[in-house]
Amino acid sequence: MANIAAQRIKREFKEVIKSEEVAKCAIKLELVDDNYTELRGEIAGPPDTAYEGGNFLLEIKVPETYPFNPPKVRFMTRIWHPNISSVTGAICLDILKDQWAAAMTLRTVLLSLQALLSAAEPDDPQDAVVARQYKENLEMFKLTARHWTNVYAGGPNVNPECDEKIKRLIDMGIEEHQARVALSSYNWDLERATEQLFS
Amino acid sequence: MFRFIASFFTKLIQMMLQVLSSKKHIIHNLLSIYVKTSGGQTVCLDIDPKCDVSHIKKLVAPQINLQPDELKIIFAGKELADDYVIEECDLGQQSILHVVKIKSPKLNEVFRCSTPKANLSPLTESLDYSTFSSEDENTEKPLERKAHFYVYCPNCKGLKQGKLRVRCHFCKSGAFTVHSDPQDWSHVLQPKQITGTCENDPEYCQELLQNCEPTFAEFYFKCSEHVSLGECDQAVPLDLIRPNLRHIPCLACLDVPETMFTFPCQKDHIACLDCFRSYCLSKLLERQFWQHPEHGYTLACPNGCLNSFIREIHHFRLLDDDNYDRYQRFATEEFVLRSGGLLCPQPGCGMGILAEPDCTRITCQQCKYVFCRNCLQGFHIGPCDPVEPSLDAQGNCDVDLNCPVVEDPSRTTIKVITKPCPSCKTPTERDGGCMHMICTRSGCQFHWCWVCQTEWTRECMADHWFA
């Protein structure tokens, strides 16, 4: 059984390498082991989104029953998005669950994830906190997503105000990422974030 | 002298070789067949396959006290023309030809002259794949024009090439000629699609039907890889296994197989036989077969096409023996569940149990586990314990919060535990990520919360997704 999965991934790998998306640097795919059971994907944040300029790493695990079951995919780069867990990087995307079809490929998965970054589906959230912010305060969501893209994915948009607030919490002895999560969750309200962290 | 001896020996060897090869020739080429009369008499013949049908008539006629031109020979739904060479129809050893007496030889002569030759050859010869699949007539494949049928042979216990045969639907006699050729699989697989003339005892069959319906042909298949064991020796047609004449790639491994499994979805979704086996096996182990009300425990196209269930469950015979046994066991269990029974919750058991509705103390006959029907925990007196929210799940989240995603590889090590699906009680594993569980058992697909062990709600997301 593992044979079919490996054989198929081998072909898909070649397909991705030759694809025009790779030529345009929009997606990337690398092998992690020689058995074709684990790969590393990379997608570029789509233009005109809060993720523009960022590069997002993906962990791709190929089950023995591939392609009859979907690959297990997770964001390794931290990201602020309603359908992606800000904690684990787990993804809520139907094609990675019950809507998977054997005809889909790693290329279609990478492109679908890129599309997910352009068009979030806040009504089917993976991260409830992010989804709430997305629906109630879209500008605040964009600011936060842009900041995370800058810090974790190498995006170009530095936000001195966010950095300043995080520094204030670090000075109080809070770990940097924990500080960022608290501030992001409370719409960058320093007072409420502090309150939550010390409660 | 020496040259003489040498040439003598050469000659001798040549002669011996000749004798040997001609002997071999004879042994290999003689065909033993049976010719059955409408009176029930059977004549056994050893014939040279190069002879034609008129020769057979000459051999048979004296044995049944008739003249050769009073006879017609029927095989596989068609009358065979006099000049038809036996070699050209796919008669195997011990095949049965049917001979019947022509009612009025003169009339028949006229009829025969006006009948095109194709109609006077056996069905298996006149059918080809262009009529049996929706292919372009233009596809150039002159060598593979002959139909290939695949069957499951209960005798050889495996996938074999099969031969199509015809008999009377009512009296089951093989002395039957069809009025038209079947055009597709539905004509062959469904009863009463093609009419014909029963030559066995037309009066009997017509009387039986009181002329209210025509005499219908019944199609069946024989294995072409073992010597026929008589008229009852039948094989199951595996109509979804076909030659891949249009070179469609397998949907899983992307190779172009010679023989393919065609999913019944009309979208050219095909798999090579190895991938079909893997597909069945992986879905079987996840219990994702469907208990279909008409077709039984079955699968659909792996691309999720609508109405693409496999109707003939003998296709799952392609699994090896152990897994076919497992298939049958799971099918029974699924049937048990659908009939209101339950499955043993002990990991690795899962035995199907039908118990009285008011009995709460259940004993598994297979693993001897005694459990409570309501909570599926070990048997207890008194009310069931409420399922406490899992501490482990909460703990996991705390750990998550403090560990940077990329740096810590141990975080991805997933703790596997099982909990029963709240809807169908099938033990389900959580492999990390979401607390949002979707039951993988087909027919259930219940969305549930790993923490609450109830239906997945918006509250679950808000309350305990990130602790």
Ligand SMILES: [Zn+2]
């Ligand atoms: Zn056989």
Ligand SMILES: [Zn+2]
């Ligand atoms: Zn009949």
Ligand SMILES: [Zn+2]
């Ligand atoms: Zn294949």
Ligand SMILES: [Zn+2]
């Ligand atoms: Zn299909």
Ligand SMILES: [Zn+2]
């Ligand atoms: Zn048991």
Ligand SMILES: [Zn+2]
């Ligand atoms: Zn109980």
Ligand SMILES: [Zn+2]
């Ligand atoms: Zn279930």
Ligand SMILES: [Zn+2]
């Ligand atoms: Zn819950």
